Amino acid sequence: MTSNPGARRPRASALVAGGLLLLGGGSAAAQVVQGRLELQWGDPAPAPAEHRPPARLLATLVTDDGTRIALDPVQARRAAGDLYALSNRRVAVAFVEQGRGVLRQPEVEVIVPADRPWQRAPAVDAAGRVVAGAGVEGSTRWVTLACRFSDIAAEQKTRDFFTSQYGHLPGQLGHYWIEVSYGKIDLAGSQAYGWFALPSPRDAYVTMVDGEEEADLDKLFTDCAAAADPTVDFAGVQGVNMMFNGDLDGYAWGGGACAVLDGTRRCPRTTWNPPWAFTNLAPLAHEMGHGYGLPHSDNSDGDDDTYDNPWDVMSDAWSNAMYNVNFGALPKHINMVQRDRLGWVDAARRLVIPDGDFARTTVQLDFAHLPGATNPQMIVLAMQSRPDPYATVFYTLEARQRTGTYESALAGNAVIIHRVEDYGTAYSVDADVPPADVSNNEGSMFKPGEVWQSPDRSRWIRIDATTATGFLVTIGPQVRVTGGRLPAQRKAAGKVAPPPARAAGQASGSRDSRPGRVDGKPAMR
Incomplete structure (x- = not known):
């Protein structure tokens, strides 16, 4: 099976039992088995990142007779598209034979839901957002x-x-x-x-x-x-x-x-x-x-540590946390991607800008914590689709504020951008080069007067101003410039000009066309 350093090695007995069950007839054709998909995430005790063991994920197919078949998490994520949306649900798993002999191990080829028809089937919306799982609501x-x-x-x-x-x-x-x-x-x-x-x-x-x-x-x-x-x-x-x-x-x-x-x-x-x-x-x-079926979030520093995004309790639960004398470290909120996964973001709270829609748009983005917001609290930027729809990248914007019982220790008031890829993982975007180890830095917080452009240069985002309930945000297409590089455009009175196109070789995802600068000024570090 595919190696995964963050996954426990399946017990040999489970593999043998699964192999005999699925491949006992000796056929090389795919074998389909139904059962309940059991996902279990392991999170280590708090420790400095260099001494902390990796996160764990166990994926197990539990058949109707109680047989437990360990699944390779890497194969399962690829085979399911959005594996997390199928957590605790009845699924059908197609296996194909790998190798020969009694201990030959099946490879996970496809995982699809096989439960009641009222539950949503796997689908991808205009934003490339997987919406396979039923929402969580009511008394739990x-x-x-x-x-x-x-x-x-x-x-x-x-x-x-x-x-x-x-x-x-x-x-x-x-x-x-x-x-x-x-x-x-x-x-x-x-x-x-x-x-x-x-x-x-x-x-x-x-x-x-x-x-x-x-x-x-x-x-x-x-x-x-x-x-x-x-x-x-x-x-x-x-x-x-x-x-x-x-x-x-x-x-x-x-x-x-x-x-x-x-x-x-x-x-x-x-x-x-x-x-x-x-x-x-x-x-x-x-x-x-x-x-509830939520996976981890992460930041954009590219390392193997998933616990370095303190904008989401499903990543870094400890940094920027409030403390209570009775209950210790209190949980900060989950990000808007995680809320949306569980069906908690109503249509009126979400603005989706489809791929190919490059009209300039100014949006009042309300703070994510507000219970009665009348403006969008989540902006979804769809990007160009990939052959594998579950691997399609999109970006989300949300506004966070240092306030309340759980969020008063956040790094600051800002618009937070998440890049969603890798079969549903949300990575907080950091405009610093290189990105910080923990995304509670200025590079991860987009504030009035700052501009960010997508790595493919198809869109730019400008934070115009702070409002009583959030931020005013303008989203537009990348300006196309010919004839060489123009000087950086600066803020005019009452108006911030869009960024010029980057010259070849400049860093992607920067806040301005020049690395290390924000809207014509030195970037904050």
Whole structure:
């Protein structure tokens, strides 16, 4: 299978079982298997980037008889287009044979939804935005299950503390998710239970594999849920936050899992949290985001660290975070791409400018946090389509403000641009050259008087002014100039001229036609 440094090596037993199931007849033709797609993201404990292990992603096809087939995440992303939109859904997976012999491994060729017809089928809109997944709305009831290993006595927090995390006051998860979703979801009825005694010590759940600790997430969920089952009514529960009284494998995990709950096999949104995660709301909200099907975001520095975009709790949960004496680091908001993924951005809040529409447009872009905005809060710039529609690049603009319970520690008030590619990953754009390691720098914040042009030089964006509710933004086509390079155009009184075309060899994605300068002035660093 394709190598992926950020993915756990699938257990050999799962591969063998999958190979026998799919390829037992010896045919080289593609084999199609249906089941539930289980995605689980692993996030390491906070540490300096140079000492932090990479993010993890496990992708598993769980068949109707309970067989677990490990999927290579790289193959799965390519095969599904938007793999994340299919999280926790019934899918059909087509495999093709690779290699020969008993241990030959199937390669993931295609993944498509196979669930109820009312759920949206894979599609790409005018912006190249994948809209395969059903939105998340209404009451999403979570329960906390606090479970302790049989060889660890500590109980770091009380049941009352865990229940209070779901509260609806500012700085609690119930309040946070209502605010972030514009009231589309709530956590009504969520509560906590435990501590429950697990039947085994920690080393029965966390073992050494190839010299690294690996948590058995399935066993942890099965045993924790079984211990809680006599006490907890799981009817109507959509999510389960498990809190463990010892470290797992250096990671907190979020996604989905299945277990027998109240005598019925159920597959809720699921998180696995060691003490460093559940004593802070920011990482807990991050894992719940994975439970809702959200992937990571990133920045544009090109390294392998996905935790360097502090404009989204689904990337950097720790930088520019507010802190609370009771709940530690508080979660900042998710970006507009993530909100849109879950169906929380109404049509009136989104302005899509299709590829080929190069008319100059001035837009009042309202701050992303405003619940009753009357102007767009998300501008989508569609770019030229690629042969693979799921790999098509587009850009989004959103306005962020340092304010409120969760966002008062942001780097500043600015328009933030995200480049969306790589099958749905949103990268914050940084105009500095080279881009910063963490995108809480001036290069990632576009402010009045600053201009950005797309790397393909098809569009430019100018931040005209700050308004009471956001920013005034002008979007236009790239000016085409012949006869050599013109001097940089400067701001005139009350008007900012569009940028001239870049000369060959100049850096792409710059704020002005000259590297290192912004609108005719030295760039801020």
